[in-house]
Amino acid sequence: MSELALPLARSGFAASLPPFAREASRTAERPLAGRRAGSVRFEGVGKTYRAASGDVRALGGIDVEVPEGSVFGIIGRSGAGKSSLLRLVNRLEEPTEGRVLVDGEDVSALGTDALVAFRRRVGMVFQHFNLLSAKTVRENVALPLRVAGAPRAEIDRRVAEVLALVGLEGKEGVYPSRLSGGQKQRVGIARALVSEPEILLCDEATSALDPETTLQILSLLKDINRTLGLTVILITHEMSVIREICDRVLVLDRGEVAETGPVWQVFGRPAHPATKALLAPLTRGLPDDLAARLSLEARGTDDEEALVELRYLGTSEPDLALLAARFPGGLRLVDAAIERIGGHTQGRLLLAVRLGSEGLKVNAIPNTQAKVLGYV
């Protein structure tokens, strides 16, 4: 059964008003903006799948907090346990150890009706959109509210609101087969938002999209986080996705926490080999031509320059006037990769510095880690 079909089946769709309909009508009256975000806490969480071929330990010893209102990225290699962890949040999977708390409430303790109401507080967006092909955009998006027995006028109003939010006005009567991948994902996001969730789970939401559409969907998710204030938890293989929109990141390695923290910190000073490996594609090495000419010892020739690497981590931007004053013999900017992540500067400069008679004073540059890589 698909995940989308699950609440349908539980509710007895065509049957009389389900017990959680009152809750749905109540939440329907809340304005779209300014609602509360949810927090998630994993306490000693483990997950072992029992399969005929043997047990698979997917997660172990997970102690992690997702702050409310944050965009929280989960990254790791294939099989690291990302999907398993995400699916514990809305109880598509049950932990075999520990507890998952959403707003302080143990998710495993919820009874059937409470679980249905709870799932409405946690929206989910899927890699392959999971849209119903025989239903129009409007019908796909309206489905969670229809299942919940919300009044017709309420459904129409809310569907119009979320379709406007995701930029799909005018597409209400279109069937999914006539939509691009990016538009399909917008429908998926609108459907996840229509119940006004506190938390939005995104399972590889951009993996099936081209790079340009990926950026548009990431920017939409960030806007939604800012405008509606809801917590977004996303899983991805791509560090660039994390860098683009996340505040915090959890790196999973073989079912365990490799490291976690603000993105600028984890990216700026990765501590775990798994993080370093994942970051490798984004890391700029020494340009090949320079590496070929680099000598580790100074030769003492007049035109010799030292190749100096300056690393900036969460501190102020490179002060070019200060650098010029610090290296009065002359300096050239050879390569630069400076970016801002979450309001913090990080990256590195490569300078070719003319060796003066006083020698190099690379350690006297504030807010940087400086290193002489060699001489050219």
Ligand SMILES: Nc1ncnc2c1ncn2[C@@H]1O[C@H](COP(=O)(O)OP(=O)(O)OP(=O)(O)O)[C@@H](O)[C@H]1O
């Ligand atoms: N239903 C299941 N039954 C048995 N084993 C499972 C099940 N679901 C996942 N696993 C196993 O648990 C481990 C973690 O899987 P999971 O899908 O959570 O990892 P992932 O990091 O999301 O991987 P990917 O990036 O490839 O999607 C893997 O070894 C996987 O084979």
